[in-house]
Amino acid sequence: MSYDLIVIGSGPGGYVCAIRAAQLGLKVACVEGRETLGGTCLNVGCIPSKALLHATHQLHEAAHNFDTMGLTGAKPKVDWKKMQSYKSDVIGQNTKGIEFLFKKNKVDWIKGWASIPAPGKVQVGDTLHETKKIVIASGSESSPLPGVEVDEKVIVTSTGALELGKIPKKLVVIGAGVIGLEMGSVYARLGSEVTVVEYLDRIIPGNDGEVAKTFQKLLTKQGMTFVLGAAVQSASATKTKATVTYKLRKDDSEHKLEADAVLLSTGRRPFTDGLGLNDLGVEMTKRGQIATDSHYKTSIDGVYAIGDAIEGPMLAHKAEDEGMAVAEVLAGQAGHVNYGVIPGVIYTWPEVASVGETEETLKEQGRSYKVGKFNFMGNGRAKANFAADGFVKILADKDSDRILGAHIIGPYAGDLIHEICVAMEFGAAAEDLARTCHAHPTYSEAVREAALACGDGAIHA
Numbered sequence: 001m002s003y004d005l006i007v008i009g010s011g012p013g014g015y016v017c018a019i020r021a022a023q024l025g026l027k028v029a030c031v032e033g034r035e036t037l038g039g040t041c042l043n044v045g046c047i048p049s050k051a052l053l054h055a056t057h058q059l060h061e062a063a064h065n066f067d068t069m070g071l072t073g074a075k076p077k078v079d080w081k082k083m084q085s086y087k088s089d090v091i092g093q094n095t096k097g098i099e100f101l102f103k104k105n106k107v108d109w110i111k112g113w114a115s116i117p118a119p120g121k122v123q124v125g126d127t128l129h130e131t132k133k134i135v136i137a138s139g140s141e142s143s144p145l146p147g148v149e150v151d152e153k154v155i156v157t158s159t160g161a162l163e164l165g166k167i168p169k170k171l172v173v174i175g176a177g178v179i180g181l182e183m184g185s186v187y188a189r190l191g192s193e194v195t196v197v198e199y200l201d202r203i204i205p206g207n208d209g210e211v212a213k214t215f216q217k218l219l220t221k222q223g224m225t226f227v228l229g230a231a232v233q234s235a236s237a238t239k240t241k242a243t244v245t246y247k248l249r250k251d252d253s254e255h256k257l258e259a260d261a262v263l264l265s266t267g268r269r270p271f272t273d274g275l276g277l278n279d280l281g282v283e284m285t286k287r288g289q290i291a292t293d294s295h296y297k298t299s300i301d302g303v304y305a306i307g308d309a310i311e312g313p314m315l316a317h318k319a320e321d322e323g324m325a326v327a328e329v330l331a332g333q334a335g336h337v338n339y340g341v342i343p344g345v346i347y348t349w350p351e352v353a354s355v356g357e358t359e360e361t362l363k364e365q366g367r368s369y370k371v372g373k374f375n376f377m378g379n380g381r382a383k384a385n386f387a388a389d390g391f392v393k394i395l396a397d398k399d400s401d402r403i404l405g406a407h408i409i410g411p412y413a414g415d416l417i418h419e420i421c422v423a424m425e426f427g428a429a430a431e432d433l434a435r436t437c438h439a440h441p442t443y444s445e446a447v448r449e450a451a452l453a454c455g456d457g458a459i460h461a
Contacts, residue, residue, distance in 0.1 A: 001108075002130040003029050005330060006122045007137055008114045008275070011039020013307030013319030014137030015098050017327045022105040024331035029131075030102065031124055033113035036095040037102070039139050041316045043091060044159045049182055050347055051090040052162065055083050056189035057349050065386045078190060080167055087162070115276040119302045133302050133330050136290060137323065138275065140268040140308035145174065147234035147245075148264050154237035155262045158183065168192050168260035172244045174232050176203035178346050180265035181219065185348040188223050195225045195257060197232055197246055199266075204346065208358045208393065208407040215352055215409055218389055230255075235262050270309045285311060295335070296326040304330075318342050341424045345414035350390045353417035356405030356424060357395055368398035372430055372454030374446050376410045378461050381441040387411035392450035394420065394430055401429035401454065411443050419447060430454035 003026075007018045010032035018030040036043060062076050102109055112124040116136075122129045142157035144150070152160035161183045167190045173180040176198035188194045196203070203219075203226065204212050216226060230246040233254070237243075244257045270289050277284070283291040283299035290298055290305040297304050304326050307319030321342070325335030346352040362369045372394040376382040390410030396403050406420040423433050433451035438444050449458040 001029075003027050003108075004131070005029075005133045005135065005327075006031060006110070006114075006129060006131040007135045008116075008122065009039060009137035009139055009307075010034075010037040010098065010109075011137060011139045011307065011319065012041050012316040013139075013323040014039065014135070015101070015323075016320045017135055017137060017306065017323030018107045019101055019105050020324050020327035021330060022107050024327060024333070026327075026331060028106075029108040029110050029129065031110045031112065031114040031122065033111070036091075037098040037109065038091075038095045040141075042094045042098070044162060046316055047094050048087045048091050048162050049158070049179075049186070051087040052083070052186045053182060053347050053349075055086060056186050060189050060349070061386075068386075078167070080190075084163060113274055115274055116280055116303065117276060118280070119300055133304065135296075135323075135326055135330075136272070136275065136298075136303065136305040136309055137307050137319065138271050138309050139319075140314055141271040142264065143267045143269045145232060145235075145264055145266050148174065148232065148262075149236055150264055151237060154240065154242050154260075155235055155264065157264055161261075161263045164261055170259040171195070171261050171263065172197060172235075172242070172257050172259040173263045173265060174235065174244070175265040175267070176200075176226065176228070177265060177267065178204070178344075180263060182347055183263055183265070184224055185219070185222070188219075193225075194223070195227060195259075197227045197230050197244065197257070199229070199231055199249075201229045203228070204352070206358075207344075207352065207354055209360055210393065211352060211354070211407045211409050214390065215346075215348075218350065218409075219348070227255075235264070237262070268308065268314050272309060287311075295329050296322060312339065313342060313344065315342065315344065338425065341421050343414075343417045343421055345417070347414060350387065350410045351413035352407075352409045353413035354405070354407045355417055355421050356403070358405060358407065359395065362395065362404065367404075369395050369404060370398050370454055371395060372450045372452065372458075374449035374453055374458050374461055376443075376446055378449065378458070379441075379443060379446045381443055382411055382446070384441075385411065387443075392416070392446045394433075394447075394450045394454055396430040396454045401431055403428055403430055403433070406447075406450075408447075410446065416444055416447055419444065 007030045022028045115123045171192045173184045173196045184194045229249045233245040235244045242262045306322035308314045321337045328335035343355040375391045377388045382388045393407045395405040430451045438448045452458045
């Protein structure tokens, strides 16, 4: 069978690309070697981790806040097997949903692992499929670290961390990025003694510095321990225990940590093994990503790439936007992604969300800016709901008042950030946001107050 487009990979980038292309009239197939659709995100990433974060947040609320609200009774006990079953049900609902959408939009699912022997040809098993265009959306995998021996049982990546056989008494997390802090937060709520070892002298590199400092304080208050400026030398395991060795960069002193489990979360790298890109002659970047032009075309005619396989932040929604854009390009339209307005979210409690420039990047650019900031302590809804930690910070051009970036640490920051994203997409000024009526009482009022603080000042500060 011949296709207009074959998409390799059914993660957020791949399945969105396939569906959008089919909606635009192309005959589309999507190749996926897993037993279920959805890629890393739906199967062993975004979705299952959020299920565990939600479950453990409810546990935290029951243990710390229910009694204050007059909700008395025995504190809930953790049934780890049942929580794992809940997580699996959530995965199943989402992956089956993608399968339904494929059928609805007449996208063929070619089951198996793909290679590209030549332009216009995709090999899956013993079958060679013909296609006019190919989009590589093969995603990413956990980056290895020299000296760390991953077995996905005691020393695990994010995949193994989602399904540990039991809740560890002691957990060491290598890397203070998004994945490490989210999964560390899950196990800290479940009662694990969590120690985070980070090479840099700060957590969540790339995020706003003030947010990072506040975030570390709040996570420490929740029971997590941080060892910063530490270079991990090795991590090895027996059947039930692990030892992590690290050196402090400030004095080169060596230290050891014993743990029941170790999570390696030092980043991800493109997963392109088995595609035959070298033989095909596809140009790669120095960091092992597929090189593309502004329309996602590789160095080979008819072959395109998106998502974690190419340059840019490794975020599911970035891949989705690129999937939409490349589908529209292939259908003869003008697909486009605004990389200046891609939010990032950390789904701990409180959540952390950001979009656009940070104070650090603006200072590097030498750009004049102003800061509007509002603490959730001044928000009535947040105080009522035990969610008053954190703040909203909006950065605006000093002269034009145009919003340049925003950073939120607080309740449902991942949802609140999007009104700022929409404002930025339309080139709005902070005053535009400040003059928009917000329902009371809502967490979103904190966003308006931060926008007001860019001008004459917040009302409730």
